[in-house]
Amino acid sequence: xxxxxxxxxxxxxxxxxxxxxxxxxxxxxxxxxxxxxxxxxxxxxxxxxxxxxxxxxxxxxxxxxxxxxxxxxxxxxxxxxxxxxxxxxxxxxxxxxxxxxxxxxxxxxxxxxxxxxxxxxxxxxxxxxxxxxxxxxxxxxxxxxxxxxxxxxxxxxxxxxxxxxxxxxxxxxxxxxxxxxxxxxxxxxxxxxxxxxxxxxxxxxxxxxxxxxxxxxxxxxxxxxxxxxxxxxxxxxxxxxxxxxxxxxxxxxxxxxx
Amino acid sequence: xxxxxxxxxxxxxxxxxxxxxxxxxxxxxxxxxxxxxxxxxxxxxxxxxxxxxxxxxxxxxxxxxxxxxxxxxxxxxxxxxxxxxxxxxxxxxxxxxxxxxxxxxxxxxxxxxxxxxxxxxxxxxxxxxxxxxxxxxxxxxxxxxxxxxxxxxxxxxxxxxxxxxxxxxxxxxxxxxxxxxxxxxxxxxxxxxxx
Numbered sequence: 286x287x288x289x290x291x292x293x294x295x296x297x298x299x300x301x302x303x304x305x306x307x308x309x310x311x312x313x314x315x316x317x318x319x320x321x322x323x324x325x326x327x328x329x330x331x332x333x334x335x336x337x338x339x340x341x342x343x344x345x346x347x348x349x350x351x352x353x354x355x356x357x358x359x360x361x362x363x364x365x366x367x368x369x370x371x372x373x374x375x376x377x378x379x380x381x382x383x384x385x386x387x388x389x390x391x392x393x394x395x396x397x398x399x400x401x402x403x404x405x406x407x408x409x410x411x412x413x414x415x416x417x418x419x420x421x422x423x424x425x426x427x428x429x430x431x432x433x434x435x436x437x438x439x440x441x442x443x444x445x446x447x448x449x450x451x452x453x454x455x456x457x458x459x460x461x462x463x464x465x466x467x468x469x470x471x472x473x474x475x476x477x478x479x480x481x482x483x484x485x486x487x488x489x490x491x492x493x494x495x496x497x498x499x500x501x502x503x504x505x506x507x508x509x510x511x512x513x514x515x516x517x518x519x520x521x522x523x524x525x526x527x528x529x530x531x532x533x534x535x536x537x538x539x540x541x542x543x
Numbered sequence: 544x545x546x547x548x549x550x551x552x553x554x555x556x557x558x559x560x561x562x563x564x565x566x567x568x569x570x571x572x573x574x575x576x577x578x579x580x581x582x583x584x585x586x587x588x589x590x591x592x593x594x595x596x597x598x599x600x601x602x603x604x605x606x607x608x609x610x611x612x613x614x615x616x617x618x619x620x621x622x623x624x625x626x627x628x629x630x631x632x633x634x635x636x637x638x639x640x641x642x643x644x645x646x647x648x649x650x651x652x653x654x655x656x657x658x659x660x661x662x663x664x665x666x667x668x669x670x671x672x673x674x675x676x677x678x679x680x681x682x683x684x685x686x687x688x689x690x691x692x693x694x695x696x697x698x699x700x701x702x703x704x705x706x707x708x709x710x711x712x713x714x715x716x717x718x719x720x721x722x723x724x725x726x727x728x729x730x731x732x733x734x735x736x737x738x
Contacts, residue, residue, distance in 0.1 A: 335703040336650030337696055339682065341717050369642040373598060375629055379654065379672065380596060380638040382645070412645040414674050415652035462643035465679065483646045508708045520711045 328360065328449050329501035331385070331424070333487070334414050336506070340458070340486045343521035345528055349541040352456040352485050355396035356407065357538060360448050362388040366410055366481075368418050368468035378417035381467075384410045385421060386474055386481070389455060395542045400478025410460060410481035418468060449492065454537050456489035457482035488525055497533040500526065591615065591623045591705065594633040594670075603639050603675050606693035607701070610722055614698050614714075618724075618732055621705070631670075635704040639675040641683075648686045649675045649696045651703035673700040694722035705732060 342348035349355050366384030373380065387409040391399065399407060413421060460481050470476075484490055487502035499513045503526055508516040513530040515523040529537060593611050595604045608625050616623040626633065635651070653668035675696060678684050687693050698714035702724065707715050713725025724732065 334647070334650050334652045335700075335708075336647040336652075337699050338647050338717065340646070367643075370638070370640045371598065373596075376596060376636075376638075379636065380598065380640055380674075382640075382642040382674065384643075412642060412647075413652075414642075414645075414647070414650035415654055415672065458644075458646070460644045461681075465641065465643050483644065486646070506703070506709050508710075517711055520709070520717055522709060522717050523711070 326501065328363070328387075331413070332411055333502050333505035336414070338486050341521045342486065342488075343524040345525070345537060345540040346543060348456050348485060348489060348525065349396055352489070353397050353459040354394070354399075354407065354455075354457040354482060355541050356389065356391045356399075356455050356457070357393040357395065357452055358389040358391040358406075358455060359450070359452055360387055361390045361406070363448065364471075364474055365418050365422050366470045366474065367466035369412070369466055370417075371467070378419065381417035382412050382414055383416045383418040383421045384412045384470075386410050386470060386476075388477070389453075392452070393538075395454070395538065400480045404477050406477055407457070408476045408481040409455060409457065409483070410476075411483055418471075451493050452534060453490055453492040454534065454541060455482075456485045456541070458485045486522075488522065488529070491529055491534065491537050493534045497531075498529050498537045500529055589620065589622055591621055591634045591701075592632055593623065593625050593701070594629055594636045595625060595627060596636065596638045597627075599637055599639050600677065602690075603677070603687065603693055603697075604637075606690060607637050607673075607697040610694050610697040610701060614722060614724060615701060615705070618729075620732060623701075633670045635671050635673055635701065637673045637675075639677045641679045642674065642676045643678070644683075645676055647676060648683060649673065649700050651700040671704045673697075673704065675700075689720075691720040691722065695720045698722040698724070702728065707731065 340351070342351065364386045366386040368381050368383050370381040372378050388406055389409050390406050392405075399405070416424075460483050463476075463480070484502075487505070488500045490502060491498050491500055493499075494513075496512045503509060503513075503522070507522055507526055509526060509530075510516070513526060515526040515530075517523045518527045528540075532540070591611075593607065595607060599607075611623040611625055615621050629636070636654070651671055651673050654670050654672050675687065676683050677687055687696065695714055698721070702715050707724075707728045709715050709717055710725055710727050712721075713723050713728060714721045715725060715728050
């Protein structure tokens with residue numbers, strides 16, 4: 286037991302050192318505009334949240350079978366989406382939830398079919414519980430995402446632009462809320478095929494990492510080590526995290542396709 | 544002579560020993576309280592002031608009040624209380640609404656522009672918001688049907704505002720209607736020192 290605790294302490298200390306170095310690198314890259322490993326996490330930090338999720342799956346196969354659409358692709362563009370909630374005089378726009386529209390260029394369809402067969406992309410739309418559209422607009426530019434090195438809104442004139450590079454697997458649910466918003470997406474925003482998708486769960490985006498495959502949004506609410514392995518594997522979320530942590534992206538694709 | 548040499552050696556070792564001890568204590572403290580996020584303190588400043596929005600449905604306000612007073616406030620290291628005053632001292636601000644097909648029944652994000660705290664989600668920040676997604680109908684509306692369900696969501700999201708992660712017991716489970724903090728997470732709350 287003591288050895289395990291010691292190992293955890295050593296691992297956390299190493300993680301702390303690595304994160305400190307990465308943060309320093311991220312800061313410097315923010316000033317120079319270069320893209321670094323730290324930059325690649327910016328979108329995932331923006332999308333991360335803690336909460337009570339509607340869906341939960343114990344395996345890649347289960348998650349894939351339940352999804353409306355499963356694709357391999359890459360993020361090519363993001364923009365401000367719709368708004369829900371209400372504004373009040375006292376609280377301003379604090380009770381407004383905006384969505385971010387993310388265009389995913391699809392290289393392979395593993396489950397389901399694309400909404401517009403003539404277009405090899407889909408609109409991934411995630412609701413961001415912490416942002417109204419104006420707050421979100423402050424962090425978005427046409428060429429990517431503008432955030433500070435802490436993942437929050439960059440100060441005026443600060444921050445850096447970046448989108449995640451490389452492939453990802455996206456397990457998607459067709460959104461059922463078109464027309465329920467209080468503010469439509471800004472003029473010029475397009476929903477490919479007239480529809481949008483959300484992730485089935487925050488674990489429904491899997492990307493490549495130096496250690497194999499990882500679910501970047503799960504770090505916000507699961508106790509994962511630096512390789513993405515969970516501290517417990519008896520819950521559905523824990524089982525799924527452990528399965529993904531043991532695979533590379535091609536392994537995840539194979540199980541999603543099976 | 545041996546004592547003298549020993550003392551000299553002791554003197555040489557002490558500074559390094561002190562540094563190592565300090566380092567060990569720092570790491571030990573971090574491992575006990577950060578859930579893997581170095582520097583993440585959760586039960587931030589002992590007081591946990593929970594603001595209920597003027598537009599919050601009364602049944603959700605009542606459940607949030609009950610959990611604050613009966614689940615968290617009795618904890619030795621948390622003074623949880625409700626306020627109707629919107630101010631910078633609020634640790635958590637509670638809202639509800641129809642937020643569409645979000646994929647979450649409730650969420651507890653750091654507010655954009657939060658002025659205190661660490662970096663990004665999952666870290667210490669103030670204020671956080673709690674949002675109950677009580678949609679206009681369907682599964683999001685039905686999720687809050689019973690008092691137990693409303694207390695469960697209140698307990699789960701308030702736990703997030705205190706830095707807790709999902710776990711396999713109590714209200715931090717991914718599903719269920721528990722509104723008590725499980726043993727694992729309760730111990731984490733005890734370990735949190737405030738900065």
